[in-house]
C-alpha cells in the first residue's frame with residue numbers, strides 16, 4: 001500500500017482510538033488518552049509486582065515482614081490507601097492495594113504500580129524526617145496509580161509506534177504535531193512526564209492531608225529529597241523542572257490541602 005495512504009489510515013485509526021479511549025483523571029478531571037482498561041492495569045501491575053520483588057530478592061535485598069521500619073511503612077501506607085479509597089472511590093476501590101518494604105538502604109525511592117501494588121525502599125526512611133513526610137511520598141506514588149499514569153504512558157508509546165511504523169516523517173509534520181511527537185518521544189523511558197509529576201504532587205498532597213497528615217511537611221520533605229539526590233535520583237525528582245518550581249506549586253496548593261487536613265482532623269483522623 002502507498003505509504004501516504006497507510007499514514008492517512010493510521011491517523012484515522014488513531015483519531016478513532018483517541019475518541020474511544022479518552023478517560024478523565026479522578027480528582028483533576030483532566031482528559032487522558034488511555035487504551036488500557038482498569039482490569040488490564042490490574043493484571044499488568046500484578047505481573048510487574050511479582051517481577052520487581054523477585055528482582056529485589058535476587059539482588060540480595062530482604063522483603064521485610066516485621067520490625068520498626070516495616071511497621072512504620074505499613075501504618076502510614078494503610079492510612080494513605082484508606083484515604084485514596086475515600087477520595088477516589090470509583091477507581092481506588094477496584095485496586096488491590098498492597099505495600100512491601102524492600103530492605104535496600106542505598107535506594108532512596110518508592111513506587112506504586114498500576115492497580116496499587118506498592119513498595120518503599122528502606123533508603124527512603126532516613127530522608128523522611130517524620131510520618132507526615134513519608135505519607136507525602138506514599139501519597140504521591142499512590143496518586144500516579146489513581147491517575148492511571150502508567151496506562152497513559154503505555155498508550156502514548158503505542159500510538160507513537162503506530163505513527164512510526166506507518167512511515168511518519170517528523171520533518172513534514174506541522175509544528176503542533178512535531179511538538180506532540182517530541183513530547184511523546186521524551187517519554188521513551190519509564191519516567192513519568194512533568195505534567196504527570198505535577199498531577200501526582202497535587203493529588204498525593206490531598207490524599208496525605210485526608211489521611212490526617214500535616215501537608216505542610218511536603219515542603220521540607222522535597223528539600224530533604226533534593227539534598228539526598230546524587231548518583232541515582234529518585235523517580236519523583238528525575239523529571240522535575242526544579243526544586244523551587246515544585247515548592248512554589250506546593251505552596252499554591254497548600255490552602256486547599258490545609259482545608260482537607262482540618263476536615264480530616266475534625267473527623268478524628
Ligand SMILES: [Zn+2]
Nearest residue numbers: 197200235236
Ligand atoms: Zn512521581
